[in-house]
Amino acid sequence: MTNRTDYCGTLTTADVGRSVTVCGWVSKRREHGEHLAFVDLRDHTGIVQCVVDKARDLRSEYVLAITGIVRERPDDTINAALATGAIEIGDATVEVLSVAEPPPFQIDSRVDVDETIRIRHRYLDLRNKRMQSNLRTRAKVNSAIRNGMESEGFVEVETPMLIASTPEGARDFVVPSRLKPGSFYALPQSPQLFKQLCMVGGIDRYFQIARCMRDEDLRADRQFEFSQLDMEMSFADGDDVRAAVSEAVALATEAVTGSRPTEFPEMSWHDAMNRFGSDKPDVRFAMELAELTDLFSDTGFKAFQAPCIKGICMKGAADELGRNKLDNLTDAAKRWGAKGLVWLKVGEDGEVTSPVAKFMSESEIAGVLERLGAETGDVCFLVADGWRKTVHILGLLRIELGRPAVTEGGLNFLWVVDFPLFEDVDEAGNPVPAHHPFTMPHADDVELLAAAGSDPQRLLDVRSQAYDLVLNGWELGSGSVRIHRGDIQQQIFDLLGISEEEAQRKFGFLLDAFRFGAPPHAGFAFGIDRLVALLCGEENIREVIAFPKTQSGGDPLTNAPTPIDDAQLDELGLRVLPQPE
RNA sequence: GGUCCCGUGGUGAAGUUUGGAGUUCACGCCGGCCUGUCAAGCCGGAGGUCGCGGGUUCAAAUCCCGUCGGGACCGCCA
Numbered sequence: 043m044t045n046r047t048d049y050c051g052t053l054t055t056a057d058v059g060r061s062v063t064v065c066g067w068v069s070k071r072r073e074h075g076e077h078l079a080f081v082d083l084r085d086h087t088g089i090v091q092c093v094v095d096k097a098r099d100l101r102s103e104y105v106l107a108i109t110g111i112v113r114e115r116p117d118d119t120i121n122a123a124l125a126t127g128a129i130e131i132g133d134a135t136v137e138v139l140s141v142a143e144p145p146p147f148q149i150d151s152r153v154d155v156d157e158t159i160r161i162r163h164r165y166l167d168l169r170n171k172r173m174q175s176n177l178r179t180r181a182k183v184n185s186a187i188r189n190g191m192e193s194e195g196f197v198e199v200e201t202p203m204l205i206a207s208t209p210e211g212a213r214d215f216v217v218p219s220r221l222k223p224g225s226f227y228a229l230p231q232s233p234q235l236f237k238q239l240c241m242v243g244g245i246d247r248y249f250q251i252a253r254c255m256r257d258e259d260l261r262a263d264r265q266f267e268f269s270q271l272d273m274e275m276s277f278a279d280g281d282d283v284r285a286a287v288s289e290a291v292a293l294a295t296e297a298v299t300g301s302r303p304t305e306f307p308e309m310s311w312h313d314a315m316n317r318f319g320s321d322k323p324d325v326r327f328a329m330e331l332a333e334l335t336d337l338f339s340d341t342g343f344k345a346f347q348a349p350c351i352k353g354i355c356m357k358g359a360a361d362e363l364g365r366n367k368l369d370n371l372t373d374a375a376k377r378w379g380a381k382g383l384v385w386l387k388v389g390e391d392g393e394v395t396s397p398v399a400k401f402m403s404e405s406e407i408a409g410v411l412e413r414l415g416a417e418t419g420d421v422c423f424l425v426a427d428g429w430r431k432t433v434h435i436l437g438l439l440r441i442e443l444g445r446p447a448v449t450e451g452g453l454n455f456l457w458v459v460d461f462p463l464f465e466d467v468d469e470a471g472n473p474v475p476a477h478h479p480f481t482m483p484h485a486d487d488v489e490l491l492a493a494a495g496s497d498p499q500r501l502l503d504v505r506s507q508a509y510d511l512v513l514n515g516w517e518l519g520s521g522s523v524r525i526h527r528g529d530i531q532q533q534i535f536d537l538l539g540i541s542e543e544e545a546q547r548k549f550g551f552l553l554d555a556f557r558f559g560a561p562p563h564a565g566f567a568f569g570i571d572r573l574v575a576l577l578c579g580e581e582n583i584r585e586v587i588a589f590p591k592t593q594s595g596g597d598p599l600t601n602a603p604t605p606i607d608d609a610q611l612d613e614l615g616l617r618v619l620p621q622p623e
Numbered sequence: 624g625g626u627c628c629c630g631u632g633g634u635g636a637a638g639u640u641u642g643g644a645g646u647u648c649a650c651g652c653c654g655g656c657c658u659g660u661c662a663a664g665c666c667g668g669a670g671g672u673c674g675c676g677g678g679u680u681c682a683a684a685u686c687c688c689g690u691c692g693g694g695a696c697c698g699c700c701a
Contacts, residue, residue: 070661078658091661102651119659127661144652146633150662153635153650158693211701231701258700377626378697438697465701478701582694593694 044107044137051088053126057112062131064090065139067169068104069150071097081134083108084150086174089124091115092131103142103149103166110134157584162598164589176586179298180574184251186297187271187570190290196249196273201236203229203253208548210478212256215266223615229255232567234478235552237274238524241563242555249273251570260593262582263516263572270519274565280507280523283564284308284457287511287521291573295453298577308457311505315430319352319437321458324515326451329354329444331436334424337409343401345382348426354436355414356443359421360387368421374442375425380435384424388416445515449579456512460484463491463506464537467498472539477508479534480552482523482564491533501537511568513576519568526560528553 046065053062066085073079079097082089083106092108100106110131121127147155149169160167167173188198207214207228214228230236232254240248252272260266271290275283288306296302314323317330334351341347356363363371368385375383386396386407394407402410416422423439425432463483464473475481483491484505494500507523525531531553535545545553571583584590591597611617 070663072660072663073657074660074663075657078660080660080663082661089661093659116659119661121661124661144633148634148651148662152662155634156630156693159634208701212699234701256700259698261700262695264700374626374696442696475701481701592692594692596692598693 043139044109046107049087050083050085050090051125053090053112053129053131055114055128058114058129060112061109062112063107063109064092064131065107066105067142067149068100068102068106071100071102073097080130081106081108081136084169086178088126090126090129090131091121091124092134092136094134094136100136100138101142101144103145104138105140105142107137107139108134109137158592158598161584161590161592164599168588172585173588176574176578176580177588179578180570180586182297183294183570183574183577186294187251187290190293191249191271191273194247194286194289196247196286197245198250199237199240199245199248200250201230201233201252205230205236210548212258215255215257218614218616220614231256232270233272235549237272237565238480238552238560238563239555241274241276242558242560244276246276247274248565252567260591260595263569263575265571265583265587265590266595268583269570270567271570272565272567274563276561276563278562278564280459280509280521280564283521283523283566284509284511287519287566287568288455288457291455291511291518291568294573295577299453303453303455306455306457308459310460311458311462312460314458315433315437319433319435319440320515321461321510322512322515322517323437323456323458324441324445325454325456326446326514327444329356329440331433331440332413334410334413337406337413338426341402341406343398343406345384345398345401346424346426348428348432350429350432351424351426352432352436353410353414353422353424354440354443355416356421356423357417358419359443360389360419363387363421371423371439371442375435375439378435378438379431380425381427382425383435383439384426386410386416386422386424388418388420388422390418392418441515448514448576448581451514453576454514458510458512460505461508461510462502463487463504463508464498464501467502470539471498473498473501473537475534475538477506477520477522479538479540479549480522480524480531482507482525482530483534488530491537507564509566511566513573516572516576517569518572519566521564521566523562523564526556526562528556531556 044063046063048062048064050064050066064083066083068081069084069089070082071079077095079094081092081094081097081100083092092110108131110133112129113132115128115130145166146163147159149166204217204227207216207226212231216226216228219225219227233250233252237248250272251269253267253269255267257266275286292303311321314321319331331352331354334353338346338351372383384396384398386394388394388411399407410422410424414422425435462476463481465476466474468474484507487504491504494504508520510520511518525534571586574586575583578586580586589599
């Protein structure tokens with residue numbers, strides 16, 4: 043094979059006169075009779091036009107090495123749409139390195155090919171500029187993060203993929219043990235406990251670009267396996283961690299976009315929920331939730347005799363939202379758990395149209411419009427329920443109605459801080475931790491924690507030192523200051539209803555380690571797939587993953603998952619139950 | 624566990640509401656012509672289990688039921 047001298051997309055008028063050899067795939071062929079044909083040759087850098095004598099047997103996606111002289115094109119044949127459009131490779135001799143069948147879809151097609159077909163033939167899809175660009179962006183992000191973390195004194199430590207299963211958190215992927223039949227490893231949901239052990243081990247600053255696995259339902263922003271920047275710092279608090287993570291994210295962003303984000307504002311969890319109805323608010327657009335509860339303190343409208351009433355206003359939507367669409371939104375709200383959804387349209391002269399206007403007083407309606415800043419042409423949506431449910435439903439509705447396209451509105455990073463320590467109370471009366479049970483309570487709330495005793499409602503007010511990083515409404519990641527003191531850890535376990543025996547069984551190795559001198563430490567992890575997708579302007583993380591799975595967890599390329607044969611099962615001491623009808 | 628949307632030659636779409644011959648458009652593919660094209664052009668051609676199964680009907684891509692596959696979302700993701 044002739045040695046490659048240049049990449050297709052890099053040749054310019056500066057190369058005119060050189061004899062070059064380029065290698066790649068036939069992107070397009072244009073024949074003009076027996077003695078003139080243009081072959082567009084593609085590699086990852088782009089396309090270059092080659093002028094050849096006989097092209098009859100050069101078909102799409104053939105792999106060629108083409109040697110010729112770079113020359114300027116005649117003035118009237120310059121192609122401004124092509125980076126190499128001012129030159130061509132003339133007098134080309136062609137070496138066919140591989141022939142190719144016609145591909146199942148056109149690789150330079152500008153139409154969206156069905157994603158299943160793209161994934162089934164991902165090796166062809168990867169030849170597309172889009173996937174080439176996305177994967178190279180991803181590599182840039184990884185590289186920028188590694189460089190940044192290392193320059194800040196972080197040490198990359200690899201942690202095991204085969205670990206012990208713990209029933210907390212997400213569903214584990216498990217791997218059967220051959221040497222100990224009937225026992226199983228779990229694949230890590232994150233290296234959480236190991237990075238804390240690294241802190242006990244004096245690593246001081248740990249990081250890892252870690253693959254994590256969670257057996258939960260897939261979404262546009264969730265795959266079974268994903269990559270995260272996992273990090274942990276000793277003798278550091280939440281501010282230190284957020285500064286370090288902000289720096290890493292800023293470097294990664296700068297590596298891709300060329301400009302460095304400077305704003306990483308903080309917002310309390312309570313503010314986020316109250317104003318945006320979400321713990322991962324998309325602050326690219328307003329449509330904030332307005333407080334309306336007090337307006338209806340003496341209302342005769344039964345549906346609004348509720349602990350919390352809030353509303354949002356969609357500007358200028360009155361014409362766009364017909365009765366049919368409003369009914370669909372009401373149905374959606376009910377599917378999300380609302381008892382109902384009240385809408386008001388503001389017409390000319392402030393005249394209000396609403397199915398429930400007759401149940402509301404004039405002053406109540408006037409108050410709603412004033413609080414929401416509603417004017418002619420706007421549509422208001424009101425929900426009445428408990429605080430959590432009200433803000434949740436309006437938050438979903440806000441996203442449904444107002445969310446900009448992924449490529450719009452720039453990159454809005456946001457730290458959400460002061461998460462509650464407990465999310466809810468389960469049937470047994472035990473509080474449910476919002477993060478993991480090693481999350482340090484907020485320093486100001488330690489007394490509240492003690493005073494609340496086992497009163498679950500008061501416990502829900504206890505804040506934690508947990509924080510999330512949010513980008514344009516996507517949760518990039520979360521972290522916390524960890525508990526490094528045995529007495530506080532014991533207090534938390536007591537509140538969670540975890541017995542000493544249970545704690546020892548599940549986390550014994552970590553608790554043991556902490557007895558030998560644990561430094562105060564704090565950490566974070568953020569999803570690289572999500573960050574890269576947003577930097578690439580993709581709505582879906584599958585577009586930044588070389589070989590992704592479908593929503594039902596299958597891989598159309600390899601057909602995974604597949605049954606395994608009996609001999610393999612026998613060796614592992616496993617038997618597959620018959621599937622229920 | 625649930626809600627909604629999609630499935631039509633190799634690819635992308637229209638046709639489905641209101642049942643009437645596998646109909647249409649673009650790309651690709653195969654053959655022919657063509658010495659400056661560039662998503663080349665012109666001429667000709669091949670290519671179909673309308674995802675699958677059942678039902679209604681004289682008649683189903685179209686209506687009904689089921690099922691499979693794909694997607695978005697709720698739940699879930701400490």
